[in-house]
Amino acid sequence: MNKLSFLPLLILAFFSCSDSMVNNEQKGDTTAVEIKSDFADFSERFTADLWRLNPIWATYEGYHLHAAELPIPNQERDQQKLDFATNWLEELKMLDTNSLNPSEMMDYYLIRDYLVAQPFYINEFKSSEWNPASYNLGGAFFQVLNYKKTSLEKRLGDISKKLEKVPLYYEAAKNNLKNPTKVHTELAIQQLEGSKRIFNRQILDSAKQAGMDEATMNDIQDKVLKAVSAIDDFVIHLNEILPSLEEEGRSFRIGKEQFERKFSAEIQSEYTAQEIFEIAVEEKSILHDNLYRLSDMLWEKYLKEEEKPGNRLGQIRRVLDEVAKNHVHRDSFVVAIRRQIPALEKFVREKDLLTMDPDKPLVVRETPEYMRGFAGASISAPGPYDKEAETYYNVTPLDHYSEEEAESYLREYNDYTLQILNIHEAIPGHYTQLVYSNQSPSIIKSVLGNGAMIEGWAVYTERMMLENEYGAGSPEIGLMYYKWNLRTVCNTILDYGIHVLDFTEEDAMRLLVKEGFQEQAEAEGKWRRARLSQVQLCSYFTGYHEIRELRDTLRKTTSDFDLKRFHEDFLSYGSAPVKYIKRRMLQNSDTTNLLP
Ligand code: ZN
Ligand code: ZN
Numbered sequence: 129m130n131k132l133s134f135l136p137l138l139i140l141a142f143f144s145c146s147d148s149m150v151n152n153e154q155k156g157d158t159t160a161v162e163i164k165s166d167f168a169d170f171s172e173r174f175t176a177d178l179w180r181l182n183p184i185w186a187t188y189e190g191y192h193l194h195a196a197e198l199p200i201p202n203q204e205r206d207q208q209k210l211d212f213a214t215n216w217l218e219e220l221k222m223l224d225t226n227s228l229n230p231s232e233m234m235d236y237y238l239i240r241d242y243l244v245a246q247p248f249y250i251n252e253f254k255s256s257e258w259n260p261a262s263y264n265l266g267g268a269f270f271q272v273l274n275y276k277k278t279s280l281e282k283r284l285g286d287i288s289k290k291l292e293k294v295p296l297y298y299e300a301a302k303n304n305l306k307n308p309t310k311v312h313t314e315l316a317i318q319q320l321e322g323s324k325r326i327f328n329r330q331i332l333d334s335a336k337q338a339g340m341d342e343a344t345m346n347d348i349q350d351k352v353l354k355a356v357s358a359i360d361d362f363v364i365h366l367n368e369i370l371p372s373l374e375e376e377g378r379s380f381r382i383g384k385e386q387f388e389r390k391f392s393a394e395i396q397s398e399y400t401a402q403e404i405f406e407i408a409v410e411e412k413s414i415l416h417d418n419l420y421r422l423s424d425m426l427w428e429k430y431l432k433e434e435e436k437p438g439n440r441l442g443q444i445r446r447v448l449d450e451v452a453k454n455h456v457h458r459d460s461f462v463v464a465i466r467r468q469i470p471a472l473e474k475f476v477r478e479k480d481l482l483t484m485d486p487d488k489p490l491v492v493r494e495t496p497e498y499m500r501g502f503a504g505a506s507i508s509a510p511g512p513y514d515k516e517a518e519t520y521y522n523v524t525p526l527d528h529y530s531e532e533e534a535e536s537y538l539r540e541y542n543d544y545t546l547q548i549l550n551i552h553e554a555i556p557g558h559y560t561q562l563v564y565s566n567q568s569p570s571i572i573k574s575v576l577g578n579g580a581m582i583e584g585w586a587v588y589t590e591r592m593m594l595e596n597e598y599g600a601g602s603p604e605i606g607l608m609y610y611k612w613n614l615r616t617v618c619n620t621i622l623d624y625g626i627h628v629l630d631f632t633e634e635d636a637m638r639l640l641v642k643e644g645f646q647e648q649a650e651a652e653g654k655w656r657r658a659r660l661s662q663v664q665l666c667s668y669f670t671g672y673h674e675i676r677e678l679r680d681t682l683r684k685t686t687s688d689f690d691l692k693r694f695h696e697d698f699l700s701y702g703s704a705p706v707k708y709i710k711r712r713m714l715q716n717s718d719t720t721n722l723l724p
Contacts, residue, residue: 266323396705577703584671
């Protein structure tokens with residue numbers, strides 16, 4: 129199963145956009161504007177300018193004012209992005225930070241850190257030279273075509289203008305490529321073939337539906353044809369260079385220096401990547417100890433007749449396989465999740481772990497057809513410009529699975545793991561965090577929010593629930609929790625291992641399959657994902673570790689520590705980096721001796 133599908137959609141959107149940084153040539157005239165002290169006004173002007181410069185990213189966030197634009201990825205554009213960062217950093221310096229409230233202060237940090245990181249991406253990281261998959265316009269057109277709030281005529285008008293630029297766009301893309309990696313080139317070829325369908329099929333079908341006059345229809349057909357042929361051209365070029373990349377292509381490993389820089393730009397941790405890697409390695413051995421202890425207990429219950437394998441990892445795996453047989457029937461998958469949500473709410477209320485708004489119950493639904501790329505479960509939250517919309521917990525039924533596939537999936541999401549998944553995605557994980565962050569709505573946090581804080585919170589709640597005796601101390605749920613948590617730990621080890629320590633595929637498989645108890649197919653998928661991305665796989669563990677550490681510090685040093693108050697206080701700052709929230713919370717507690 130593809131584990132990527134369990135990321136909430138908003139996170140996926142965030143990473144896919146911030147990673148590609150595709151964009152427009154217009155430059156906002158920022159220098160002439162007079163500075164007002166009002167931070168709300170500042171951030172409004174900042175986002176308006178951000179969207180002027182990044183019209184594609186804007187449409188992903190539900191902002192369609194510049195939907196007709198398609199920026200050409202050339203040097204001029206790089207310069208505009210650098211100027212944007214310089215100008216807005218200047219403006220930021222002129223703000224009086226003493227007048228900002230805590231939430232605004234977090235926005236301030238997010239904007240500053242985003243701007244400070246721009247020169248690194250443009251001048252040093254330069255994925256535009258080695259990642260052909262960053263030139264995929266499928267999503268850019270999909271976002272405009274499917275934005276149902278404007279009329280189809282308007283959307284097609286925007287698309288028509290956007291289409292004109294596609295040939296120039298791919299010409300620039302070809303010029304930018306210097307020495308692409310083999311894995312990113314293969315990904316680009318595969319994805320671009322898929323994207324062509326949006327042009328060939330979806331745009332043309334919509335145009336027919338709109339009942340345009342013949343001249344307009346011919347015009348759009350002609351533009352689609354030219355766009356598709358530009359994509360074809362680019363793919364042919366990639367196919368031509370592909371054979372040589374085996375030997376001469378750039379390595380997918382970004383190396384220690386760039387990994388540290390990217391880690392610091394994206395994760396915003398107090399730790400370096402190397403430190404987090406070392407903590408993860410230590411954590412792995414603690415988790416193995418815990419798994420072994422529980423596997424001993426459970427052996428008696430499940431496998432008394434059988435002889436023990438005589439080695440720790442073998443014994444753990446054997447017990448995991450046996451316990452995973454406890455799972456719901458394939459037809460009850462959605463029902464089982466739906467039933468779980470009120471039980472989790474009840475538990476959180478009874479244990480007084482945090483307050484939950486009774487007016488906003490989570491709606492569990494079957495994943496709509498058009499969203500069903502993968503099986504699984506995800507939270508789908510309204511974008512920052514669409515606040516009134518509902519938040520859904522999408523669960524994909526297992527209808528399309530063969531018996532064998534369903535069985536394998538259900539063992540993975542067995543009775544115990546399914547509960548942990550629901551904690552992570554829904555209550556008190558992602559969904560609860562979202563409800564809190566919506567109490568002080570901030571466009572900045574929803575657009576530039578910190579992924580490590582968001583994922584870290586969800587991972588933290590899994591453990592926190594068990595610490596508060598969720599599952600009534602059942603060794604089965606404990607066992608499955610440790611295995612689940614081990615995946616987060618292994619993601620970090622793998623990410624750093626591949627990019628900095630030259631892990632081979634064999635090293636990766638040993639880590640994931642042997643020490644992480646994953647299935648071969650899952651591990652292979654992870655090996656691929658970890659070569660295509662950098663740093664993102666560290667976000668879960670880093671955020672989790674920092675939140676847990678903050679809580680434990682406060683618990684030790686605060687005389688009247690209260691877990692519920694800690695949770696509510698922590699969540700009240702919105703999706704900001706944990707280190708900034710920490711600074712605030714330590715300032716506000718009586719632990720003045722711990723101030724940095
Ligand atoms: Zn998550
Ligand atoms: Zn079964």
